[in-house]
Amino acid sequence: MAARPPSGSDPAADPSQTSATGREQTRQRVIEAAIGLLEREGRDAVTTRAVAVAAGLQPPAIYRLFGDKEGLLDAVAEHGFATFLAAKHVDPDPQDPIEDLRAGWDLAVEFGLSNPALYTVMYSEPARAASAAYQAGAAILRGRIRRLAHGGWLRVSEDLAALIIHATARGAVLTWLSVPADRRDPALLTTLRESMVGAVTNQEPAVPDAGPAGAARALRAALPEQTTLSSGEQHLLGEWLDRLAAEG
Incomplete structure (x- = not known):
C-alpha cells in the first residue's frame, strides 16, 4: 500500500494557505482598482467606496485589508x-x-x-x-554613487x-x-x-591631481571594505576623511 503524504504537504489542501493566497489576490485587485481610479480621475476620486465598487467588493473589505484610506494609499x-x-x-x-x-x-x-x-x-x-x-x-x-566615489568622480x-x-x-x-x-x-x-x-x-577623476578632498572621498568610499582597522579606528578615520572631503 502506497504511503500517504504527510498532512499539510499539499498546499491546495491547506485552508490557511489557500485563504492567505486569496487575501493577497483580493488585496492586489483593490490596489489595481485604486491605481485605475488615480489615472482616470485623480486622487480625489480614490475613496474607499469608489475603490470597493471598482474592485467588485463591499466597502468594509477595504478596511479589513488596509485599515483605512491612508493604508490603501500606502499600499498603492x-x-x-x-x-x-x-x-x-x-x-x-x-x-x-x-x-x-x-x-x-x-x-x-x-x-x-x-x-x-x-x-x-x-x-x-x-x-x-x-x-x-x-x-x-x-x-x-x-551603489551608483559609491562607484563614482571609488573612481574619484564625486564632487x-x-x-x-x-x-x-x-x-x-x-x-x-x-x-x-x-x-x-x-x-x-x-x-x-x-x-x-x-x-x-x-x-x-x-x-575628470579627482584622485590623481585634485588634492586631499577627492582622495579623501575615494578612500572614504573604500573604507567599509577593509578589515585591517578596528571598528573604533574606522570610525575615527571616517571622521577625519569626512572633514577633509568637506573642505574641498
Whole structure:
C-alpha cells in the first residue's frame, strides 16, 4: 500500500494557505482598482467606496485589508516603488559611471512622467520612504554613487549627492507635469539632468591631481571594505576623511 503524504504537504489542501493566497489576490485587485481610479480621475476620486465598487467588493473589505484610506494609499505607493524597482537596470561595473548615473536619472524621470498620478502618491508623504521597495531602490542609487566615489568622480559627499539626485529628478517630474502640454520644453529635462551631473561629479577623476578632498572621498568610499582597522579606528578615520572631503 502506497504511503500517504504527510498532512499539510499539499498546499491546495491547506485552508490557511489557500485563504492567505486569496487575501493577497483580493488585496492586489483593490490596489489595481485604486491605481485605475488615480489615472482616470485623480486622487480625489480614490475613496474607499469608489475603490470597493471598482474592485467588485463591499466597502468594509477595504478596511479589513488596509485599515483605512491612508493604508490603501500606502499600499498603492509601495506597489509603485516595486514596479519602478523592477524596471531598474543594475550594472555592477559600468564602463562609464557618469553615463550610468545619467541613465538612472532618466529612468526615474521617465517613470514619473509615464505614471503621473501614481508618482504623486508615491512621493506625497515622506514616511513612505521607509517602504521596502523604496529602500531597495535607494540602495541601487547608493551603489551608483559609491562607484563614482571609488573612481574619484564625486564632487560632494555621498549623502549630499543622493539628495541632489533625488531632488532634481522629482523636481523635473513635478515641474514638467505642472506646465501646460503646449508649453513643455524637453530642454528643461536635459538641463536639469546636466545640472545634477555637474553638481555631483567632477569632469575628470579627482584622485590623481585634485588634492586631499577627492582622495579623501575615494578612500572614504573604500573604507567599509577593509578589515585591517578596528571598528573604533574606522570610525575615527571616517571622521577625519569626512572633514577633509568637506573642505574641498
